[in-house]
Amino acid sequence: MDKKYYNDFYAFLSNFAHANYGIRTCYLNRTQYVIDKENYPIISRLFALFVFTKIFEVVVTVEGEDFPNNRKEKTCYKLVKDSLKLQNIIFSDAIKAYEDTSEELTRFMNKRMKEMLISMKKSLNEELGSVLKENLNVD
Secondary structure (H helix, E strand, O other): OOHHHHHHHHHHHHHHHOOOHHHHHHHHOOOOOOOOOOOOHHHHHHHHHHHHHHHHHHHHOOOOOOOOOHHHHHHHHHHHHHHHHHHHHHHHHHHHHOOOOOOHHHHHHHHHHHHHHHHHHHHOOOOOOOOOOOOOOOO
8 A cells, every 4th residue: 555655755755855956045044944935734743643653553563573561562552543543534634635726736736645645544554563453444
C-alpha cells in the first residue's frame, strides 16, 4: 500500500528538505523555512504521526516481539490502535479540506494532495505487525 502514496509524499517533503537557491530569502530574511510561506501545521503533524506509527507498528508489534512484561505489550498495542483511530479521523478531515477549487493550479495541487491522503489513509489498514485492525474504523 505504501507504493501508492510514496512518490507524491516524497515530492511534497522534497519541497522542504532540499536546498534550493530560489528559496534563499527564507534564510536571508530569517523567516521560517518553507517554500511557499505555507506552514501546513496540521498536515505536518499528521505526517509525523503517520510515519512514527508505521515505524512503531513494524518494529514493536511484529509477531514474536519480546516484551519485558504483559503490561508493556498492552501499552504498545494500545498506542498503535489509538494512533490509527486518531489518524483515521484526521485523514478524513484533511481529505475534505483538499476538495477541488476553481483555480487551475490549486485544483491540480489539491487533487494530487487529496489522492495522496486517500492512499495514506488506506495504507493504515495494511497489516504490518500483529495489531488487529478490524475494529479501528480504518477504511
